[in-house]
Amino acid sequence: MASGAAKVALFDSLASVAQALGSGRRAEIVDLLAQGERSVEEIATEISQSVANTSQHLRLLARKGLVRSRRDGTRVFYGLASERVGELWAVVRDVAVRHVAEVSGLADAYLGERAGVEQVSAEELEERLARGDVVLLDVRPELEYRAGHIAGARSAPLPRLASVASTLPRRREIVAYCRGPYCVYADDAVRLLRDQGLKARRLDVGFPEWRRAGRPVEVEATS
């Protein structure tokens, strides 16, 4: 039968979606876009690459259907094509954490020494929020907080965190969260807060994972 070539073509096409996520730079892009739309220049800055190179990565992701673009005046904004793409990236990360030994070492190297940075699961956090038992800080840049945040969270971007810290109750526990499990902001925040003698832990996921799990959020009114 002539199906040999057809089978190869089909699986090549299916695999090309995985291949699109198979570059560290494109993975960073998808991880970032899970927060929301960004312009090409913003993305380039965030991943420390030239604009031309970033644009090519974005075009490739768009060809594979993982992102979509929208022109607004002179800028082009890219975003994930669907929620499902964010889930795909989450599953990739999950398999990597479970099965690739080096990942946890590299995560420590990137996030900083994690001794002393304890984590809270989303489940536990939701329970304690319901009991009013905990102070929740969103330590991402304020624009991201405004676009959407966990219900009950207070915005405390890292540059302002030191001053916010002085207003926090010393007896209640503080939980910080940011973009995702591999986002440094929350780790930095927890270290800063603990240095000031506060009880602080980080949420083990970020805002996109929380929202995808269907847990309570507050999102920007669509104007």
Added chain:
Amino acid sequence: MASGAAKVALFDSLASVAQALGSGRRAEIVDLLAQGERSVEEIATEISQSVANTSQHLRLLARKGLVRSRRDGTRVFYGLASERVGELWAVVRDVAVRHVAEVSGLADAYLGERAGVEQVSAEELEERLARGDVVLLDVRPELEYRAGHIAGARSAPLPRLASVASTLPRRREIVAYCRGPYCVYADDAVRLLRDQGLKARRLDVGFPEWRRAGRPVEVEATS
């Protein structure tokens, strides 16, 4: 900060898991291993590649933690490292189907003209099985049926299907299933049965997806 290099290394490592699935041949391998363990030679035959090349693909998948190997005498058997890897592959397929336009055309080319091959969802099938409303045929090779199959299914490998067909009731509907959504057996079976004037449809997924969804199965007793 020196974290630039650490961030690159972390995301490269996470992305390498996706990259491992980013080759059509390795995707075929993972798709096949979702059925159960296979020796290197069996895998090579199934994906129409040389044994040496197949072995190298398998070693790479093993390095990335997606498969594990077990030596039995002179042969080495490979299998998925965990159920989670099967889910990862399913999510990749799902995103590809939703967002890559060419996939459905290539699927038609591989599976054959699909006009007339109607599908049944797992949900509908489970309901109708509970009502005893339908005859369910597992059209994979018999060894795979023996390793595990949908509860209530009868084994009817393609080579034997023609003779089985003559024993089937003409009034009840028949549903065929095989390895997965991109497995040709079920499509071939449905065409054969319909040519004989029987009412037949295919399940839109395969055995691994059915089992992962927690629907009723019968599995081989672990001796």
Added chain:
DNA sequence: CAACTATTCAAGTGATAACTTGAATATGTG
């Protein structure tokens, strides 16, 4: 232990990928 089989390793080749540089395009502004 020699012969055999299944698998893995090593070296080589052509194709593809990532990134750079510089030019081209598209949109908005004086």
Added chain:
DNA sequence: CACATATTCAAGTTATCACTTGAATAGTTG
């Protein structure tokens, strides 16, 4: 319409990948 800005395209370089071929290794059998 000249000019500025944001993005994309095209060409070129170096590294990596998929596959082949032939040899090496590990386990089994006479």
